[in-house]
Amino acid sequence: MATTEAIIEARGLRKEFPGRGRGKPPVLAVEDLTVDIEAGSLTAFLGPNGAGKSTSLRMLTTLLAPSAGSATVCGYDIVTEPAAVRARIGYIGQKNGASQYQRVRDELMSQAAIYGLRRVEARQRVDEAIDALELGEVAGQQTMKLSGGQRRRVDIALGLIPAPGLLFLDEPSTGLDPQSRANLWEHILNLRQRYGMTLILTTHYLDEADQFAERVLVIDHGKVIADNTARALKTELAGDRLTVTVEDDSDSTADVRAGAAAIISRIAAEAGATDDSGTGTPTADGVRYVIAVDQGDRVLPRLLRELDAAGHTVIAAELDRPTLDDVFLNLTGRSLREDNRGADDPASTNGPASTPVTESQMAGAQR
Numbered sequence: 201m202a203t204t205e206a207i208i209e210a211r212g213l214r215k216e217f218p219g220r221g222r223g224k225p226p227v228l229a230v231e232d233l234t235v236d237i238e239a240g241s242l243t244a245f246l247g248p249n250g251a252g253k254s255t256s257l258r259m260l261t262t263l264l265a266p267s268a269g270s271a272t273v274c275g276y277d278i279v280t281e282p283a284a285v286r287a288r289i290g291y292i293g294q295k296n297g298a299s300q301y302q303r304v305r306d307e308l309m310s311q312a313a314i315y316g317l318r319r320v321e322a323r324q325r326v327d328e329a330i331d332a333l334e335l336g337e338v339a340g341q342q343t344m345k346l347s348g349g350q351r352r353r354v355d356i357a358l359g360l361i362p363a364p365g366l367l368f369l370d371e372p373s374t375g376l377d378p379q380s381r382a383n384l385w386e387h388i389l390n391l392r393q394r395y396g397m398t399l400i401l402t403t404h405y406l407d408e409a410d411q412f413a414e415r416v417l418v419i420d421h422g423k424v425i426a427d428n429t430a431r432a433l434k435t436e437l438a439g440d441r442l443t444v445t446v447e448d449d450s451d452s453t454a455d456v457r458a459g460a461a462a463i464i465s466r467i468a469a470e471a472g473a474t475d476d477s478g479t480g481t482p483t484a485d486g487v488r489y490v491i492a493v494d495q496g497d498r499v500l501p502r503l504l505r506e507l508d509a510a511g512h513t514v515i516a517a518e519l520d521r522p523t524l525d526d527v528f529l530n531l532t533g534r535s536l537r538e539d540n541r542g543a544d545d546p547a548s549t550n551g552p553a554s555t556p557v558t559e560s561q562m563a564g565a566q567r
């Protein structure tokens with residue numbers, strides 16, 4: 201998806217890790233990341249565990265040197281100009297690097313010091329971050345005493361201290377309960393509105409990508425297998441599903457079936473359905489037909505009208521909108537839900553706390 205104002209331009213980024221253990225084959229974590237990301241957008245990298253999402257982010261943030269390919273971030277090359285990239289981005293990783301004992305405000309002030317901010321400016325940024333993430337009530341508490349959701353908000357506040365125009369969040373909500381996730385998302389969206397930031401995040405939660413991201417990159421086995429808005433992905437790769445049950449109210453069941461089937465088949469074909477829409481399945485009180493079409497909300501009323509006009513009684517009608525899981529299923533033959541089963545450790549409802557990576561940490565992490 202080419203854009204005119206790309207803040208990220210990646211071409212053929214690839215990362216291969218040596219096998220873990222003797223005789224183990226190398227792991228191709230990212231095969232080919234080729235993508236342009238528009239300034240000011242909110243993009244989600246969606247994929248199962250091990251798909252290569254974190255590795256992609258870590259290359260773009262200069263934490264990992266790519267095995268091949270190239271990318272510019274904020275106009276700077278990730279390999280030859282990593283310091284210029286780091287100076288313009290924030291990164292909230294999955295691993296915890298924050299002090300558990302520091303109080304929230306002190307932690308944020310330390311972060312400001314790391315970035316070389318003068319005291320007055322530091323205080324101003326810290327106050328703003330506390331305000332943006334609604335951390336006022338816990339600003340005097342030690343990080344270790346906070347809930348998982350609060351801690352994650354502190355992580356994001358830490359990421360805001362250098363006032364980056366581009367913020368990377370690696371699985372910001374993993375492990376949080378649904379309410380904390382919703383609350384965290386409110387804050388993420390608020391940040392975007394407030395600062396006009398570009399946000400790139402990874403998630404394996406389908407609903408999050410669906411609801412909040414403007415653009416979803418579906419990643420599987422190190423490759424981007426789909427890239428569009430959630431709505432377009434669902435329309436193009438899954439389609440709506442209409443289920444209509446027609447009453448079997450005639451002695452001549454075959455006639456009724458044939459008449460209704462013909463109408464349904466014709467409307468389905470006109471609406472662009474390609475499956476075998478004319479085959480009905482007998483139920484206890486009628487015959488059920490299922491068709492997959494685009495814009496099911498528009499097709500359904502017409503279907504009902506025509507069936508009614510032809511003397512058929514419709515007992516039930518349902519419109520099922522596809523989910524991103526249907527998209528993933530259509531693309532891979534697997535369910536993302538199944539792939540992620542057990543991924544969230546219920547024992548760690550606090551989630552993996554993390555902290556933005558400082559320059560020295562980044563330098564140390566480069567491989």
Ligand SMILES: Nc1ncnc2c1ncn2[C@@H]1O[C@H](COP(=O)(O)OP(=O)(O)OP(=O)(O)O)[C@@H](O)[C@H]1O
Nearest residue numbers: 217220227229247248249250251252253254255256
């Ligand atoms: N340092 C490493 N050494 C060897 N293999 C690695 C390393 N880091 C990641 N991998 C492997 O690369 C693949 C991609 O991992 P990555 O962490 O990028 O996936 P992910 O999509 O972010 O998954 P998750 O949702 O679990 O974080 C996996 O097979 C993983 O085991």
